[in-house]
Amino acid sequence: MIDQSSNRAWKSFAWAVLLVTVVIALTPYVWMVLASFKNRVDLLSSVPKWSFTPTHANYPAVFIDKEYWPLAINSVLISVSSTVLCIVIGAPAAYGFARSDFPGKEDLFFFFLTTRMAPPISIAVPLFLFFTSLGLIDTIYAVVIAHTSFNLSLVVWMMRGFFAEIPREIDEAAMMDGRSRLGAFLFVVAPLAAPGIGATAVLCFILSWNEFLYAFILVAFDGRPLTVGIPGLVTPHGTLWGQVAAVAIVATLPIVLFTFLVQKQLVRGLTFGAVKG
Template sequence: MRSWKGIEILKNRIAFIVVLAIVIIMLFPIIWMVTTSFKNSVDSMSIPPKWFFQPTTENYESILKNQDFINAFKNSLLVAGISLAIVLIIGLPGAYALERFNFKRKKDLAFWILSTRMAPPIGVLLPFYLMFRRFNLTDTRISLILMHITINLALTIWVMRGFFREIPYELEESAQIDGCSTLGSFFKIILPLSINGIISTAILGFIFSWNDFIFASVLAGGNSRTLPVVVARFIGYYEIKWGELSAGGVVAIIPAIIFIGFVQKYLVRGLTFGALKE
């Protein structure tokens, strides 16, 4: 028994080391971005890149003084936050209905929902612009919120179906025998048990909205620009402002890290359905 435990501990160590190695490799471009964001313009241009340099905060000062950047930051938070909230509010019940109920042409409906994500953004830019222009919604945050709801709904519904499916039927059944309504079991059993799925979906939805560049660059303008659109402007006509581009990239990551770090705490390990049943 003891040697078995020893092997487990060793395996855990190995897993840690492998994961750490992968993390380091994967983070290399990010580390590059972070170091560049602390370089002055000479060091950030230098070829080959310098790994030891006198750090400066001038890039951060410059972007934080840039009103466009501050506005874009607020816009991004608003657009990602609101669109994500709406997607979850309308998508979770939809996923539940598709997963737990039986009705005619359900498979077709599910597949149609999935297919709404298939259109190449570049091929639907023009009709979307015409549509929003018709209702005078171009250059508004509303147009972006609507767009991001659309692109994230299919993802939410389908990923959540997968997570809902992992929950055994008996749980709902016994709850309903105990007099719980359908909605009651949705809120009391399904949602709490699929918290891991909801968290992953929320993270993904947030990221897709936060990083959307193509729709934002065409549908937003003036006061509704989001972060990717503003950061892309550091790539100029005849100059790439590496320092500001990187600093903008780093600042843009921070809310995402906070959001992910925060929701990850709620990831639950190995749900014991048995306990719930009793």
């Protein structure tokens, strides 16, 4: 429908647009990476410095001298625990949604979505009071529980589709072979859904790792993850941008790597299973 040469011109145009967009998307991040390797003079230079003698001093300065390393550990503990809980609690529920039918099922399914869509700020105050009365405030348990409940709906919505794609005959065959219902789910269906479960788990991890508001409100000192530690480094007078950048890089690098890991399932995760990707 378009002749050859104009097609080729469009092709180059499309490539040019794509490449420029990638550059625009990445430059700010690259600038932050560079900043984390700059000394104070290079950082505060009024003419942007693209080449400089790199220093790694910012990393130990903030993680060891300012004792930010426990925040990284908190981030890992919070994200891993909430992800494991999410999958252990959410996957059976998703399997139930995919394999059973009862009045009100779709309403319950929609109910899960509404819990996900609720603005964190509307739940944060009561949760803050609730955890205070339980004595869990300022511990990572509070954040783990908050993240688990908040991300559960994503697991339920995403995993239902993965289970629905596995034919019911598989369950039936496993049960004919003498497996119990639970055995069929654990040893036959779940392994078949493993890629989906993995992708869902990575997405849960990313969401928990990146989350700010709940963690910011629920922990102030001991249980702080990296996201909550970042604002504390930005002060009205004399922010040490090299150190801020170092924390930001440590807080984002795992996510950049994970993005490559789950890119195939990302569409499904980001649309709550509505678009298959």
